Amino acid sequence: xxxxxxxxxxxxxxxxxxxxxxxxxxxxxxxxxxxxxxxxxxxxxxxxxxxxxxxxxxxxxxxxxxxxxxxxxxxxxxxxxxxxxxxxxxxxxxxxxxxxxxxxxxxxxxxxxxxxxxxxxxxxxxxxxxxxxxxxxxxxxxxxxxxxxxxxxxxxxxxxxxxxxxxxxxxxxxxxxxxxxxxxxxxxxxxxxxxxxxxxxxxxxxxxxxxxxxxxxxxxxxxxxxxxxxxxxxxxxxxxxxxxxxxxxxxxxxxxxxxxxxxxxxxxxxxxxxxxxxxxxxxxxxxxxxxxxxxxxxxxxxxxxxxxxxxxxxxxxxxxxxxxxxxxxx
Amino acid sequence: xxxxxxxxxxxxxxxxxxxxxxxxxxxxxxxxxxxxxxxxxxxxxxxxxxxxxxxxxxxxxxxxxxxxxxxxxxxxxxxxxxxxxxxxxxxxxxxxxxxxxxxxxxxxxxxxxxxxxxxxxxxxxxxxxxxxxxxxxxxxxxxxxxxxxxxxxxxxxxxxxxxxxxxxxxxxxxxxxxxxxxxxxxxxxxxxxxxxxxxxxxxxxxxxxxxxxxxxxxxxxxxxxxxxxxxxxxxxxxxxxxxxxxxxxxxxxxxxxxxxxxxxxxxxxxxxxxxxxxxxxxxxxxxxxxxxxxxxxxxxxxxxxxxxxxxxxxxxxxxxxxxxxxxxxx
DNA sequence: TTGTACGCGTTATCAT
DNA sequence: ATGATAACGCGTACAA
Numbered sequence: 002x003x004x005x006x007x008x009x010x011x012x013x014x015x016x017x018x019x020x021x022x023x024x025x026x027x028x029x030x031x032x033x034x035x036x037x038x039x040x041x042x043x044x045x046x047x048x049x050x051x052x053x054x055x056x057x058x059x060x061x062x063x064x065x066x067x068x069x070x071x072x073x074x075x076x077x078x079x080x081x082x083x084x085x086x087x088x089x090x091x092x093x094x095x096x097x098x099x100x101x102x103x104x105x106x107x108x109x110x111x112x113x114x115x116x117x118x119x120x121x122x123x124x125x126x127x128x129x130x131x132x133x134x135x136x137x138x139x140x141x142x143x144x145x146x147x148x149x150x151x152x153x154x155x156x157x158x159x160x161x162x163x164x165x166x167x168x169x170x171x172x173x174x175x176x177x178x179x180x181x182x183x184x185x186x187x188x189x190x191x192x193x194x195x196x197x198x199x200x201x202x203x204x205x206x207x208x209x210x211x212x213x214x215x216x217x218x219x220x221x222x223x224x225x226x227x228x229x230x231x232x233x234x235x236x237x238x239x240x241x242x243x244x245x246x247x248x249x250x251x252x253x254x255x256x257x258x259x260x261x262x263x264x265x266x267x268x269x270x271x272x273x274x275x276x277x278x279x280x281x282x283x284x285x286x287x288x289x290x291x292x293x294x295x296x297x298x299x300x301x302x303x304x305x306x307x308x309x310x311x312x313x314x315x316x317x318x319x320x321x322x323x324x325x326x327x328x329x330x331x
Numbered sequence: 332x333x334x335x336x337x338x339x340x341x342x343x344x345x346x347x348x349x350x351x352x353x354x355x356x357x358x359x360x361x362x363x364x365x366x367x368x369x370x371x372x373x374x375x376x377x378x379x380x381x382x383x384x385x386x387x388x389x390x391x392x393x394x395x396x397x398x399x400x401x402x403x404x405x406x407x408x409x410x411x412x413x414x415x416x417x418x419x420x421x422x423x424x425x426x427x428x429x430x431x432x433x434x435x436x437x438x439x440x441x442x443x444x445x446x447x448x449x450x451x452x453x454x455x456x457x458x459x460x461x462x463x464x465x466x467x468x469x470x471x472x473x474x475x476x477x478x479x480x481x482x483x484x485x486x487x488x489x490x491x492x493x494x495x496x497x498x499x500x501x502x503x504x505x506x507x508x509x510x511x512x513x514x515x516x517x518x519x520x521x522x523x524x525x526x527x528x529x530x531x532x533x534x535x536x537x538x539x540x541x542x543x544x545x546x547x548x549x550x551x552x553x554x555x556x557x558x559x560x561x562x563x564x565x566x567x568x569x570x571x572x573x574x575x576x577x578x579x580x581x582x583x584x585x586x587x588x589x590x591x592x593x594x595x596x597x598x599x600x601x602x603x604x605x606x607x608x609x610x611x612x613x614x615x616x617x618x619x620x621x622x623x624x625x626x627x628x629x630x631x632x633x634x635x636x637x638x639x640x641x642x643x644x645x646x647x648x649x650x651x652x653x654x655x656x657x658x659x660x661x
Numbered sequence: 662t663t664g665t666a667c668g669c670g671t672t673a674t675c676a677t
Numbered sequence: 678a679t680g681a682t683a684a685c686g687c688g689t690a691c692a693a
Contacts, residue, residue, distance in 0.1 A: 002467065004670060015680045020672060030678065045466035050445040051390075052670035054381035055685050062445075070406045070425070079400055083427060092441050094424035095400070097413060111422045115380040115392075136375035137332065221606060250606045257610065276551060276580045277607040280587065334686060345664045350688055360662065382686035385669050 003044035012040035023048070054116060063091045063303065064112040065121045068100040069219065072247050074273045074292050075123065078144060081296025082121055089304050091118065100219065102127035109133055119303045124148050126187050140306040144299045146189045147316075154302040155316040156295050160190050161197035163288045163321035164242065167270045168201025170286070171240045174329050176268040180213040180238030182227050182248055191216070194244050194272070213238050217248070224251030232259060240268030240329075246275040249285065263328035274324060283327025290321050333374035342370035353378070384446060393421050393633065394442040395451045398430040399549065402577050404603045404622050405453065408474060411626025412451060419634050421448065430549065432457035439463055449633045454478050456517050470636040474629045476519045477646075484636060485646040486629040490520050491527035493618045493651035494572065497600045498531025500616070501570045504659050506598040510543040510568030512557050512578055521546070524574050524602070543568050547578070554581030562589060570598030570659075576605040579615065593658035604654060613657025620651050 009016045014033055022029045022037040029037075040046075054060045063086050067075040083093045096112070098105035102125045109130050112120050119140040124130060124147070131151045134141050141148070143155040164183075171179050181198045184191030195214065202209045215231055217223025224243065228251065231238055243249045249271035256263060263269045264283045271278075274289035298317055306312070339346045344363055352359045352367040359367075370376075384390045393416050397405040413423045426442070428435035432455045439460050442450050449470040454460060454477070461481045464471050472484040494513075501509050511528040514521030525544065532539045545561055547553025554573065558581065561568055573579045579601035586593060593599045594613045601608075604619035628647055636642070 005672095006670080016671080017673085017680060017682090018678085021679090024672085026672090028678065033679085047440070047443055047467070049385070049670050050441075051381040051384035052685090053444075053672075055379070055385050055669090055687090056671045056673085058685070060381075062441075070400075070409055071403060073401060076400045076406065079427070092426075092438070094426065096422070096424065097409070108422070110377070111380075111392075114377055114383075137377070247606075250610065253610045275607070276577075277605070277610075280580065280583045280607070281610055282612045335688095336686080346687080347664060347666095347689075348662090351663090354688085356688090358662065363663085379686050382669090383688080385671090385685090386687045386689085388669070 002049075003046045004049065005046070007044055008037065008040045008046050011044060012036040058116075060116055060118055061091050062115070062117045063093050063119050063121065063300070064096060064108070064115075064117045065093055066096045066098050066105060066108045066112070066123070068098050068105075068123050068125060069247070070095070070097040072219070072245065073275050074246065074290060075145075077292035078123075078296035078299070081293040081298075082300040083296075085297045085300035085304070091304075098125060100125050102129065106130050106133060113137055113139055118307060121299050121303060122148070126189070140303060140310070142299045142303045142306070144295060152314050154299075154306060154314045156299040156302065157316060157318045158190075158290055158295065159318050159320050160193035161200065163272070163290075163323070164194040164197025165201040165204065166197075166323050167242055167288050168198050169205055170323060170325065171242065171268050171270060171329060172201065172205035172207055174268060175331065176240035176329075177207060178213065178236070178238045179207065179240045179242060179268070180215070180231050181242045182215055182217065182224055182244055182252065183242075184216065184219050184244040184248070186216050188219075191219075191244060194242075198242055219245055219247055221247055221251035221254075224248035225255050228252045228255040232256075232261070238267070241270075243269065243271040246271060246273035246278070246287075249273070249275075249278075253281070253285075264330045268331075269328040270323075272321075279326070281328070283330065286326045286329040287324050288321045289324050291319050295319055332379075333376045334379065335376070337374055338367065338370045338376050341374060342366040388446075390446055390448055391421050392445070392447045393423050393449050393451065393630070394426060394438070394445075394447045395423055396426045396428050396435060396438050396442070396453070398428050398435075398453050398455060399577070400425070400427040402549070402575065403605050404575065404620060405475075407622035408453075408626035408629070411623040411628075412630040413626075415627045415630035415634070421634075428453075428455060430455050432459065436460050436463065443467055443469055448637060451629050451633060452478070456519070470633060470640070472629045472633045472636070474625060482644050484629075484632040484644045486625050486632065487646060487648045488520075488620055488625065489648050489650050490523035491530065493602070493620075493653070494524040494527025495531040495534065496527075496653050497572055497618050498528050499535055500653060500655065501572065501598050501600060501659060502531065502535035502537055504598060505661060506570035506659075507537060508543065508566070508568045509537065509570045509572065509598070510545070510561050511572045512545055512547065512554055512574055512582065513572075514546065514549050514574040514578070516546050518549075521549075521574060524572075528572055549575050549577060551577055551581035551584075554578035555585050558582045558585040562586075562591070568597070571600075573599065573601040576601060576603035576608070576617075579603070579605075579608075583611070583615075594660045598661075599658040600653075602651075609656070611658070613660065616656045616659040617654050618651045619654050621649050625649055
């Protein structure tokens with residue numbers, strides 16, 4: 002592949018002039034500049050990124066490490082991040098940690114080694130990752146969940162309040178035995194949603210009971226098992242609060258298998274307003290998270306940090322919106 | 332951030348020894364090696380990627396440029412690619428071209444500049460991209476669609492056959508006026524699906540008619556408009572073949588708006604077996620693409636190319652599977 | 662086995 | 678305005 006000195010030779014100038022011409026630096030003689038551009042074009046010259054990054058000690062690349070590329074919530078975040086990053090001249094690379102602490106650590110490691118300008122992360126809770134980040138000065142923004150044992154710029158959702166609202170909504174609709182599938186313990190969004198669920202039960206003066214809670218991974222399969230185990234009880238729940246849209250798929254499949262119709266037979270609220278939720282009969286009541294905005298805000302926070310490294314970290318908490326549909330109407 | 336010479340100084344050895352010890356090269360005195368490792372750990376040393384890549388003239392990073400991160404089909408491809416890449420010691424970075432030729436070109440440019448080991452791409456059809464790739468030796472694998480005007484390793488699906496089968500299925504189920512929403516013209520998958528649809532009509536001895544075809548982007552909104560425009564006709568179709576799952580959402584919403592029940596009132600087949608398609612009532616008949624496998628095969632093709640650069644490019648064509656469900660049962 | 666020294670391709674500094 | 682050259686951090690050929 003052609004290098005800068007190939008271009009220089011062809012254009013009959015020095016490498017310094019090529020660099021200046023191609024980067025629009027200083028004042029370069031228009032004629033020379035034209036020669037350089039022509040030569041670069043002819044050779045298909047493309048600056049060597051590693052060399053440039055090495056020399057400049059910086060890159061225009063941001064890394065976003067999300068826990069599930071197949072979850073529309075996270076891909077919507079990615080869109081938000083990308084739009085903002087792109088507008089500011091940064092490229093975004095996406096990595097999928099699959100909610101596995103090891104993979105997360107690995108990708109953070111790669112990002113750090115490649116000296117990306119900044120990292121956006123929806124942490125699994127791996128303290129190794131935190132430690133890794135602590136030892137470096139690369140700016141980090143946590144999205145959706147905070148970093149464990151570390152302050153950083155953070156974009157969160159008020160999960161607790163959202164879960165409480167959803168639970169209260171179910172109670173107001175007359176459901177009395179409300180179950181909850183909050184997701185895995187140890188992940189803050191899951192724990193918060195569980196706490197909010199309990200708040201809601203308390204406010205509604207409904208009896209809380211751990212027998213109505215089943216924890217699992219944020220996957221369809223886990224949710225299927227949890228739902229099945231709840232509904233097979235002698236005293237099954239008459240409503241379910243489900244922690245995300247991937248789990249919702251599992252739950253709804255289980256309900257269908259059991260011949261239970263959402264709304265009439267069992268109230269259902271799930272987090273995330275996926276496009277398909279309106280297609281169901283009845284359509285699904287959801288807690289809509291402003292995923293795109295969360296991504297956009299996170300990216301902006303990171304960009305701000307890059308230009309003003311001194312400032313103290315901030316946490317922005319966005320609000321969800323309950324979208325009431327048929328699955329909570331008897 | 333600590334450099335290799337910082338480590339060398341702390342361990343009381345030369346940088347060469349540090350390099351050798353950390354990379355497990357040659358034979359290094361165990362005691363020295365231990366000192367090096369300890370020093371590296373103490374300093375939180377992390378090799379400088381750009382410097383290493385510059386020196387080695389290679390990276391262990393693959394780039395996957397897909398046209399829609401919010402489409403489960405492409406994210407499933409990404410999973411397939413990632414699993415294979417990861418197992419071979421490569422990291423994967425994901426870029427979202429949003430089916431915009433300019434963005435695609437830009438990301439290819441970035442990937443080339445960063446000297447990634449290889450590129451996987453679901454091309455928009457941008458010939459600028461092809462030209463860019465042609466001028467470089469970086470291995471490329473096209474996924475889902477071929478590169479325009481260029482041979483390369485390619486992983487395709489037999490879209491034409493799949494569309495024909497789907498159309499024939501509709502015909503056998505008694506639908507007579509079958510419409511088609513194949514996606515944008517100029518994108519091969521769309522054109523092939525349209526061709527297969529016409530094949531199917533011919534085989535079934537049904538009259539083909541361009542008035543039953545509406546082209547749009549691979550988006551829900553485009554599909555909504557297309558569906559509406561078809562169904563508002565005095566002689567509307569009694570069945571629809573829809574080119575992907577994102578468009579299917581738009582179509583199904585439109586049917587619901589019009590009070591049309593899939594299966595009974597109008598047959599519906601869509602490409603892509605998204606998780607939610609079984610939740611509908613009636614569940615959706617789909618053309619299931621082996622997306623994960625397509626990604627895995629593509630990654631393997633790329634890895635093979637990296638180890639054996641000389642070989643002629645190959646094209647692998649996988650087959651789709653028609654999954655019959657209620658939306659094609661009257 | 663270990664250390665010295667060079668070069669990867671680029672940008673920035675310093676003369677000219 | 679332009680050119681020569683040093684330096685970024687690393688790996689490796691060569692010398693010891």
